[in-house]
Each structure stands twice: as structure tokens, then as C-alpha cells.
Amino acid sequence: MAGLFITMEGGEGVGKSTQLVRLAARLRALRGDAVLVTREPGGTPGAEAIRQLMLHGGHDFAPLTDTLLVYAARAEHVRLLRAQVQSGGLVLCDRFFDSTLAYQGYGLGVDRGLIATLRREIAMEPDLTLILDAPPAITQARRAARSIDDRYERFDAAFAARVAAGFRAIAAAEPQRCVLIDASGAPEHVADLIARALEERLGVAC
Ligand SMILES: Nc1ncnc2c1ncn2[C@@H]1O[C@H](COP(=O)(O)OP(=O)(O)OP(=O)(O)O)[C@@H](O)[C@H]1O
Ligand SMILES: [Mg+2]
Secondary structure (H helix, E strand, C coil): CCCEEEEEECCCCCCHHHHHHHHHHHHHHHHCCCEEEEECCCCCHHHHHHHHHHHHCCCCCCHHHHHHHHHHHHHHHHHHHHHHHHCCCEEEEECCHHHHHHHHHHHCCCCHHHHHHHHHHHCCCCCEEEEEECCHHHHHHHHHCCCCCCHHHHCCHHHHHHHHHHHHHHHHHCCCCEEEEECCCCHHHHHHHHHHHHHHHHCCCC
16 A cells, blocks of 8 residues: 555544544554554654643743744654655644644634645645544533643633634635544544545545
């Protein structure tokens, strides 16, 4: 099989990490060791250091600062991702450039043209992007079920709604790359929807 780059996107608590673990297990059974599961911001020591600074450094960075920091981390991370895909491996990434557009662009009003320019400069496009979507009542309940406290967790419901709308707009604008997945059901059901998307879009049965 050729190398593949798949990204998992969506708002907080929608179930991205849960589904990434499940999908990785299914794909590892198919492809052996050649599955890299990673996340953004982060994924390399330098990029993880930027993540730590952003989320837990105690700074109240401006939205533009976060945009540039997350792209700085991405510039490091894609060196690893590119090498993995070029050697025929499969990459599953928990958040990628759509999160920057949804959070900093749609959520916080950073210029979307600037974000698009940074995306072009990175020049690494996913083969498939799974965008998980669920109603606010469901994501709020899931977020309450776990206890993570980082800067973005503290934003309010209106911000979460702008981010979710941003993700839906991205899915509508790039239907050839993105699949909007209804993540409101049980984990097994969402996993089946994701498996179907991989089969339909990439011809990968899992
Ligand atoms: N389909 C589901 N049904 C019910 N609960 C779920 C489902 N998917 C995930 N959960 C639970 O919801 C919580 C959030 O899930 P998860 O951590 O996977 O979300 P996430 O999108 O990765 O969140 P974050 O953006 O904060 O990383 C967890 O407690 C998880 O066990
Ligand atoms: Mg997660």
C-alpha cells in the first residue's frame, strides 16, 4: 500500500482521540508497524515544547501569536510526517491545519487569508480528513466526563459554536478531502462510519 496521511478534526470532547485509537488498532492489524499516530500541536520533541508553551506556559497569548506558534510547531512536525508517508507508512494525526482555521480563524477572528498562506507554505495536504461533529449538548457532556484544563478549554459556549460551525464550513468547502462524520452515536457506531469513509474515499477496508 502507498503511504497515506489521514487527519482527525473537530471540537473539544467530540471523540477524536477515542476514534484515533480505534482506527489505529484496525489499521495496524492490516498494515503491521507502519502506522504513526501523532497529534498537533506536537508530535516531535521541538513541537511538543511549543505545545507545552502554548497550552500550559501560563501565558495569555494573542490569537495571532497562537496561530504563528501552532504553525511553527507544524513546520517541525511535517518533516517527520513527510518522511513517514514517503517511506510508504500511514500517518493518523489528531488535529492538523483545519483546527487552526476553525479555532484561530473562525473562532478568534485571525485573518483567514494569512492562515491559508501558512497552509500553502507547509505544503502537506491530508489524503483524507475526518471531521467529527456532534450537537453541543453531547460534546459538553463528554467534556465534563474528563478533566483536562488547558487554555482553550476555558472558552465559552459561543466560541465552541463558532469553532463547530467553522469545521462544518471547511467540510463543505473541501468535500473531496473532508468527510463530516456524525459523532453523536456510541463509539462503535462512530468507528463504523469512519471505516466506511476510509473504504469509500481511499479504498482501504478496515
Ligand atoms: N461516541 C462516544 N460516546 C460517548 N462518549 C464518548 C464517545 N467518544 C468519546 N467519548 C468520551 O468522551 C470524552 C471525550 O472523548 P475524547 O477525549 O476522545 O475527545 P477529543 O475530541 O479527543 O477531545 P479533545 O479535543 O479535548 O482532545 C472521553 O471521556 C471519551 O471516553
Ligand atoms: Mg483528544
